[in-house]
Amino acid sequence: MENADIESRALDAAERLFYEHGVQAVGMDRVRAASGLSLKRLYQHFPSKEVMVEAYLRRRDRRWRAALAEHVAHRPAGRDRVLAVFDWLHVWFGEPDFRGCAFLNAFGEMGTGSAAVAEAVREHKAEVREFLLHLALDARTEDPELLADQLAVLVDGAIVTAAVTGTPEAAHRARAAAEALIPATGRPWTGR
Amino acid sequence: MENADIESRALDAAERLFYEHGVQAVGMDRVRAASGLSLKRLYQHFPSKEVMVEAYLRRRDRRWRAALAEHVAHRPAGRDRVLAVFDWLHVWFGEPDFRGCAFLNAFGEMGTGSAAVAEAVREHKAEVREFLLHLALDARTEDPELLADQLAVLVDGAIVTAAVTGTPEAAHRARAAAEALIPATGRPWTGR
DNA sequence: TAGCCTAGAGAACGATCGTTCTCTTCGCCA
DNA sequence: TGGCGAAGAGAACGATCGTTCTCTAGGCTA
Numbered sequence: 001m002e003n004a005d006i007e008s009r010a011l012d013a014a015e016r017l018f019y020e021h022g023v024q025a026v027g028m029d030r031v032r033a034a035s036g037l038s039l040k041r042l043y044q045h046f047p048s049k050e051v052m053v054e055a056y057l058r059r060r061d062r063r064w065r066a067a068l069a070e071h072v073a074h075r076p077a078g079r080d081r082v083l084a085v086f087d088w089l090h091v092w093f094g095e096p097d098f099r100g101c102a103f104l105n106a107f108g109e110m111g112t113g114s115a116a117v118a119e120a121v122r123e124h125k126a127e128v129r130e131f132l133l134h135l136a137l138d139a140r141t142e143d144p145e146l147l148a149d150q151l152a153v154l155v156d157g158a159i160v161t162a163a164v165t166g167t168p169e170a171a172h173r174a175r176a177a178a179e180a181l182i183p184a185t186g187r188p189w190t191g192r
Numbered sequence: 193m194e195n196a197d198i199e200s201r202a203l204d205a206a207e208r209l210f211y212e213h214g215v216q217a218v219g220m221d222r223v224r225a226a227s228g229l230s231l232k233r234l235y236q237h238f239p240s241k242e243v244m245v246e247a248y249l250r251r252r253d254r255r256w257r258a259a260l261a262e263h264v265a266h267r268p269a270g271r272d273r274v275l276a277v278f279d280w281l282h283v284w285f286g287e288p289d290f291r292g293c294a295f296l297n298a299f300g301e302m303g304t305g306s307a308a309v310a311e312a313v314r315e316h317k318a319e320v321r322e323f324l325l326h327l328a329l330d331a332r333t334e335d336p337e338l339l340a341d342q343l344a345v346l347v348d349g350a351i352v353t354a355a356v357t358g359t360p361e362a363a364h365r366a367r368a369a370a371e372a373l374i375p376a377t378g379r380p381w382t383g384r
Numbered sequence: 385t386a387g388c389c390t391a392g393a394g395a396a397c398g399a400t401c402g403t404t405c406t407c408t409t410c411g412c413c414a
Numbered sequence: 415t416g417g418c419g420a421a422g423a424g425a426a427c428g429a430t431c432g433t434t435c436t437c438t439a440g441g442c443t444a
Contacts, residue, residue: 020304021304021305022216022300022301022302022303022304022305024214024216024217024301024401025216025301025302025305027400027401027402028401028402028403029400029401029402032424038421038422038423038424039403039404039423039424040404040405040421040422040423040424041421041422043402043403043404048402048403049401049402049403099303099304100299100300100303101352103356104296104300104352104356105300105301106300107292107355107356108214108292108296108297108298108300108301109214109216109217109297109300109301110214110217111214111291111292111355112212112213112214112291113213113214113217121356122356122357125353125356125357146365146368149361149362149365150365150366150368150369152349152353153346153349153350153353153362153365153366153369154345154346154349154369155349156348156349156352156353157344157345157346157347157348157349157350157352158345158349160293160296160348160349160352161317161344161345161348163299163303164295164296164299164313164314164317165314165317169341170341170345173338173341173342173345174342174345176338176342177342177345177346177369177373180372180373181369181372219430219431219432220431220432220433221430221431221432224394230391230392230393230394231393231394231433231434232391232392232393232394232434232435233391233392235432235433235434240432240433241431241432241433
């Protein structure tokens, strides 16, 4: 078996378990059972649980942002594309295994205990904010930096609200708020 | 020693430890050492760790909402009072021991593992949303229910963003977003 | 003062944690 | 075919988890 296959299998199991139950609640033996790999092999590729958690978060970050980017790319650049972020969130919130933000959950658990995990979470949030900044720039808004920060707050707020309430409605509320933050000119990308 | 004193001492230690390090990362023996109480006494008042965690969350909920309400009560009812919520958040975010939302952190850790904890978190968020609804009603806004939902999203978004970034700036961004959501009439509470 | 009852501290329990080690099995090359 | 090296499963390690139990010390009553 290839190294990449092994790591993929391990992270598939780790992601499912860590995301559903939390990191601390899942032991390495449970990852072993779910992945079908031996403990020895797991520790060959991830020298400690902390490394595995970090790898889980970094892979999820790439996939999560890629899925979001892929979704909004289908809309024309500008205001619509910004709002499409919240449509994508709404779909995600409705998935049966949705359990909030994996990064915020991990940060809450291990933020003070693991610098590596905390850094991975910070980087994820910074990347998302960067992505939102690009959308804000494309929409030719007055203050793209401010809008990016505000969108980031709305996105995270919607995620945690949806997780706690158990309904995807927060995405619609956040979308409506975002609409109020973006000047609704007819063709915002042409300048004025 | 009175029962109330014992529970207070226990919860003081539990709150400090659980909030700083997370619930799962802190053992009962650590609560015992920090509180100066015996393990036996702790279990007399809290028959299990889960009960203690729930008590910690419920007491923190009361104090947190009381502190917020006390702060905004100093502003005149209406738009200013809504925005004062974010000023209070900014002060909170700047405190050295700020580590995000105790409820969201606990929910991420034990949301699927403890129904009692999950319920306490849901109730806290519902109470906060109810408080925001009262502010929205006092501000005579067009759609108070929608505004309350949006403010709740902004509040939670600001909290988690401040926790991850380590700066209180998110409160200002959320406040600016809230300003855009509230029609800036001269005296909004008079109707129009 | 003698005996009893409560409550204290913390040792100990079984389970499980992250991690390591042993022991067996299997495939490869001379 | 016989011997060797790598890799498999899972037992075992010490630590720590939540929880319970033991043992001792002290205050109250007769």
